[in-house]
Amino acid sequence: MTIPSVASLDSLDQYLRTIKVFPVLTAEEEYDYATRLKKDGDLEAARALIVSHLRxxxxxxxxxxxxxxxxxxxxxxxxxxLMKAVKRFDPDRGVRLVSFAMHWIKAEMNEFIVRNWRLVKTATTKAQRKLFFNLRSMKQSFDTLSADEVQHIAKELNVKPEEVMEMEYRLNGQEISLDAHIDDDGDESFSPIAYLEDESPEPAQHLENVQTEQRQSSGLSKALMSLDERSRRVVEARWLNENATSTLHDLAAEFNVSAERIRQIEQKAMQKIKSIMTAELEH
Known part of the structure; x- marks a missing residue:
């Protein structure tokens, strides 16, 4: 069975009705299909993943x-x-496809907007940098802004009322450029294309960062538990407490030993912690 497309059906409404028929996959079903696709190149598994996310x-x-x-x-x-996301999806990373796919879906839509909507001279000053992409959502209707609405939006976005009125005019009919330009004072305007681009890390990179942080946290906890009580107290007092201001002499007085002995305990404990955390990250 082929994947439905808007072009293959009579109308958008029919397409939307059609995709509602496809069930949402459970986590187990999704993992099974994704594993079959990754290991065996199973195209039917890929189709199942795609159609379940068309909504x-x-x-x-x-x-x-x-x-x-x-x-x-x-x-x-x-x-x-979505198809790009399914192709790159790794089920063993512990994240659902819905979270992973959103980045790829939005990226394609943003690129489509950039290619097909030529906008001219969007922001003439840096103070207008968010006006273009916020004006639509702040308008209460499709009617022309009232004087009170203009004042409210100008105040909220920290721009002049005249700039709000000019931007509304441009958006309602004039073509404007997504690219930055140089104004009469020689200053480069802020390009609204920056707001179409998703600057957040790709899902795979974000997940890798999260997993690394989790392993580091797990490794630190394991390392601390491996220390004797005195060594753990020294490390926590010197490095891990919110206000870790204890000096070697403070701890020396607490344990009735020399400051040099505290330094040796600290050095040995830190070496052990580093070794355990390194092993945890390499695991």
Whole structure:
């Protein structure tokens, strides 16, 4: 069975009705399909993963409705992102496909907007950097802004009322550029394309960072538990407490030994902690 597309059906409404038929996968089903795809290149498994997430793409596409581009086109572009995500998805990383795929879906939709909506001279000053992408959501209706609405938006976004009115005019009919330009004072305007680009780490990188932090935390806990009580107290007092200000002499007085002995205990404990945490990260 082929993957449904908006183009293959009579209307967007029919497409939306069609994709509702596909069930949402359980975590176990998703893992099984993803494993079959990764290990065996099972295309039927890939299809099952894709069709079960078509509703996600349609939902994300609705969030881009304000750009005036056809929903069907946005959905088609988002489906391309979904397919890329399925191809790159690793079920053994412990994250669901829905979380992983959102990045790829939005990236394709953003790229589609950049290619198809030519905008001219969006931000003439750096103070306008967020005006372009916030004006739509702040408008209460599709009608022309009232004087009170203009004042409110200008105050909220820290721009001049005239700039709000000018931006509304441009968005309602004039073409403006997504790229930065140089104004009359020689200053480069802030390009709104920066707001279309997703600057957050890719899901795989984000997950790797989280897992590394978890292993480090686990390794530290394991290392501390391996220390004797005095060594653990020295390390915590010197490095791990929120206000770790204890000096070698403070701890020497507490344990009735020399400051040099405390330094030796600390050095030996830190070496042991480093060794255990390194082994934990390499595991």
């Amino acid at each position: 996600l793409v349609a939902s994300i596409a609705r969030g881009y409705a304000g750009y005036g581009l056809p929903q069907s086109d946005l959905i088609q572009e988002g489906n391309i992102g």
